[in-house]
Structures are given as C-alpha cells and as structure tokens.
Amino acid sequence: MLTQLATERPLRTLGLMSGTSVDGVDVALIETDGERIASYGPSLTVPYADEVRRTIRAAFGAEQVSEATRAAERAVTEAHADAVRRWSSEQGVPLSTVDLVGFHGQTITHRPERRFTWQIGDGAALARALGVRVINELRIADVAAGGQGAPLVPAYHAALVRDLPRPLAVVNIGGVANVTWVGADGALLAFDTGPGNGPIDDWCARRAGQRYDKDGALAASGKVDRARLERFGEHRYFARTPPKSLDRGDFNDAWAEGLSAADGAATLTRGTARAIALAARHFPAPVLQWVVCGGGARNPTLLSAIAEETHGKVVTAADLGWDGDALEAQAFAFLAVRSLRGLPLTYPTTTGAPRPMTGGRLSEP
Template sequence: MSLPSSGAHRHFIGLMSGTSLDGVDGVLVAFAADGQLQLLQHASRPFADELRAELLALNTAGDNELHRSALAANALAHVYADVVRSLLTQGGMAAADIAAIGAHGQTVRHRPHEFDATGYTIQLNNPALLAELSGVSVVADFRTRDLAAGGQGAPLVPAFHRGVFGRDDRTVAVLNLGGIANLSVLRADGGVLGFDCGPANALMDYWCHRHTGQWYDAGGAWAAQGSIDVRLLAAMLREPFLDLQPPKSTGRDLFNPSWLEQHLALQPDAPIQAKDVQATLAELTALACANDVKRHAADAKTLIVCGGGALNHFLMGRIAAHLPGVQVESSQSHGIDPQQVEAAAFAWLARQCLLGLPGNLASVTGAAGPRILGAIHPA
C-alpha cells in the first residue's frame, strides 16, 4: 500500500466497533518509510451483554437518551483502552511508541441530508477518556466533516481499500460485510466508487439471537438448514434504498428489527419458520450485494470480501452463486484477516489526519471535495 512518507508517524492503532455490535477489533500497524503498511498485532474484545444491549437500544428513541449515551460512551472507551493495552503488550511497545489511535466509535444514528438538508451522524465515543486511559493521542469523529461538506459521511473505507487491494490492470470489487454491507469498486485507472448496499449481519444476528440465543449464526449453519421464502424475499427487495443510485449510505435507522417485523406481518400465509426467515435474510444480503456488483462493477472478475460476514460460509456461497464468472474470496487470501480490515482503515485515517491529508473520497461520499477527517485529542 503506497502512502506519503513520514518518518515521524510510524506506528498507529486502529479500533473499530461496527454496526454488528459484536465487540471491538483493534490492530497495531506500522507504516514504513516508503509508505507500505504492515499489520503487526490484532486484538479483540466482545461486548458484555449489558453494554451490547444498551448500544442496540440507543439506536432508537428512548428515555433519558443523553445520560445513557454518555455512560455508554464511557464504557466503550474502557473496552477500547483494554484492547489498546493488549496490543501494546503483544507488540512489546509503550504508549509513547504510538503516534495515535484511530477510534471510530459506535454508530447509533446515521441520517445524512435529512431534516435540515445537512442531517447528522452520531458515533458514541469518549476519545478524551481514551487518551487519558491509554496515554496515546486519539483521533476520532471521522465522519462529521465529510457530512458538513455535503457528503454522506460514509463509507470511508474505500480510500483505504484502494491502497490495499487496488490493481492498475483490472477492476477489483471489495465487499465489507459488517452490520451493513458496503461495496468499493476500484478501477484500474485509480477511480473509486463506494456505497452501502443494504443489510448484512445486523438483521441476521438479530433474528438468530431472538430464536437461538446465539449472538450470530456461526458459519451460516442455521440459515443453511432453512429454505428461502420467495414472497418474503420479493417484498424485502422492494425496499427503495436498494435501488437508489450512489452516493448512498444507511444503517440500523432503516434496516432494524421493526423493518423486518413489518415485512413478516404482511405475509399472507401461516408464520414462516424461523430458520426459513434466516435463510431469506441471507439471500436478501446476497442478492443486494450481487446486484450492485453487476450494476457498478460489471467488469470485475474478483470480489474480495471482508468483515465478519466473510466467515459466513452460507452467505459467501449465495453471493458466489449470483455472480458466476466472479471469484468471490475472503480478504484473507489477499493478506489481511477479514476481521482486521476496518480497524486497519481507521489506523490509516488517523495517520492521514496527523499528516494533514484528506481521508475521504468525494467520488464515494458525494462531498464537495477532499477533506481532512478527524478531531485530535493529544495524549
């Protein structure tokens, strides 16, 4: 990955807790003098059930939200700090050896361009507390500057994908399957398109936990036992967001349990078996993503998949089934564990901020132009 050289800013930590709400992934990365990125360490921490439930609840309106959000942000900062300590221990490094932490925060609302034409995006975080706990400078609040410049504030990872996975001889598509699915289209000429496709793990995880008590469908084994309900699938595929042209982004504000329950309530026959709903949700994700690859990356012969959904073998198989002639493979085959890609992207974004370089791509978010993203909280 080629980046501007800088001897001063070499080691960074990236932290990501995504819309899947499974916990925090962190990476310790090094940037060589020639700008090449090297992943040194990875650490993760699951959310305690209480924190997970509160973060999920804060995605919708509720009592005493400001108080609860502040306390949830504090709790999240402590989980972040625990991951940072683990990374430093594993790497045999001290806080003073790290230029900065890129801490994304936990998205609980994402409503770009709505209400007053600007809208808002909210990531719960307490970067000042994290700086105190870790002794490392923290870069946070990456999305709001892009939003202020007329962009969606998301997705931000396509610029990173370009450096890591881009080729100068072919178009490459990169699909991130977190709570929401987002696609990066990396053209041979350096052009980049990126946008959210629709739901990924958010709905599948909700349904799995409700009916099995497990937080996610490991390997997609439960979905594989079910059958796709074609009428439910057709109804969900009529969601207008799926046919919007990019730039576009979404989240749990749209694809949430209420959205799913409304569709289930409208089905005319007897209740659909739970495992069949799970299979249908996987097919919804697979079709939404495959359709966007066909629309926007028709010349791509490779689809690189990252995020937790890359470990869902059933989902990966369904995506591949809808994309004959395209090699669908985990980012692991390209040197980066699928669980580490987004965390590494926020380490890169923190470095961009410290170097005074843009972190967004206007071709992706629709912003008025390139912007330096992030607010710095010095150690």
C-alpha cells in the same frame, strides 16, 4: 512535531473499530504514511461484555445527549481503553512505541440526510488513559458538508488492492454491508449495498436464542422464500444512485416474519447476498472478482449465496492474505494518519461529499 514526522516516515498507528453489530472492539497496528502500508502489526478482538452491549444498544437512535448516551459513551471509551491495554500486554508492544491511535467510536445514530451522525467515544479521555495521541470524529466533517459519512474504508481498500488485477469490488459485511469498486486506473466508487449481518443476527437472537448464525448453519438448514426475496429486491434503496449509506435500522428482519427460524435465516441471508449483487448495476465496469471481508466472510452459506447471486468470482480477504478480522481497525489507523497529514478521507464518489474531504479531531494525551 508529529505532523512533520508523518510526512517523513510511516507512523506506528493503532486503529480501533466497533461496528454496528456491537460485537466488541477490534484493535490493529499498522505502519503507514497514509498512502502506502509499510507493515502490518498484531491485532486483537475483545468482545463487549453483555452489560456493555446492553448499555450501547440503549443509546441507539439518540439525537441528543441524555443519561443513556452519557452512560454508553463512558462504557465505549472504557472498553476501548481496556482493549488497547490488553492488546499491549498480550502482544508485548509498549504503548510508548505507538505514535497515534485512530478511534472510530461506536455509531449510535446515522442520519446523513439531516447532516447528522453520532459516533460516541471520548477521544480526549482515551488519549489521557493511554498516553497516546488520538484522532476520532472521522465522519463528522463529511456529513456536515452534505456527504453520507460512509463508507469510510475505501481509501484504505485502494491502498490494499494497489497490486491486484482491477476492476474489483471489496465488500465489507458488518451489521450493514458496503462495497468499494476500484477501477483499473484506481478510480473509486463506494456505497452501502444494503443489510449485512444485522437482520440475520436480530433474527437469530429473537427466533433461535443465539447471537448470530455461526458458520451459516441455521440458514443452511432452511429454505429461501423466493417470493419474499423477489419483493425484497424491489426495495427502492437498491435503485437509488450512489453514493448512498444506511443506518443499522434501515433494513430489519421484519420481512421474514412468519417463517420458521431456519427458513427466515435462509431468506435473510439470501437477501443480504441479493443486495450485494444488485450493487453491480451501479458499477462503471464489471469486476474481475469480489473480495469479501468483515464478519460475513466467516459465513460460508452467505459466501456461496453471494457467488450464486453475482455469478462472479468470490474470494475472502483471508484468501488474499489480508487479516479480514482486523481490516476495519487497520483502516481507521490508516485514516488517522491521513487526517494528521490533511489528506482526504472521503471523496465525491465514495460519500457524495461536494469535494474531497479531510476530517478528524486530534486529542493530545
């Protein structure tokens, strides 16, 4: 019944996202038919409790089920259910009016070269808890077919920029940073550019006793180690032809070791910007502007570093009227409807899959 409805009208769909930074759960409502966005609804971010964050981190890198992964999956599922209930209560939107939930889950291991990716989160349990249909496991089919399984957001980026001058690049900076190049004709190319906030966050936690570099203040007070930056820019990943993707741990903060807290933050921040600039060598045509979203869009030091490194026009999602904080959650709502309709989620030029790939697992309440 719902599949038939999906082809006839936009569905009120909730998207749920928890990124590699393990900050918390983003909840966002959109109405979409999986091709166009009919309207945007309210969104909410609910931070993870420290205990939940520790439980999730204890499962990072796992490749088989263990007590640690079971505990993390329970914690993730319960945190998502709680976040949705809180969103429903605070926004005054009854869950009975929601048609579908797109549930990304929490990536704990991503090894596409071994055709393995793992997003923990129990879709069936979430559907029962909320009384709403849930679609999850949106990466698995792509990776099983030989794709990178990431980034998944390009199909949504293409819908967002439909009316903007192109070519342009949308850069999402979470723990890892990724880019979607959208051509004048709507052609897509997408890949992970390199580190995002992950190494900066780790550095701040280890060296400055803070969870992240708020407003880029620590980096702004430091000096970039240029010699280290040049060596970093020679990393073989940057020369590799896309599509390509990364695990959260593939780039870390070790290359800043030995620097002061401020200089290390400055150098790592410039490294993230340098990696984004190096992505442009793979674009089929130069871009008219770079649109930055994700947590990195709130770091003015990082934004100015990107502008300097790319020598381009850099705007944030907020500058365009998008809700940058809700963007990835909205994307998973969009992808859930595409999954329901059997439309492609990924393409050879976004993940390296052998053909346009559908995917996702539907759980009934």
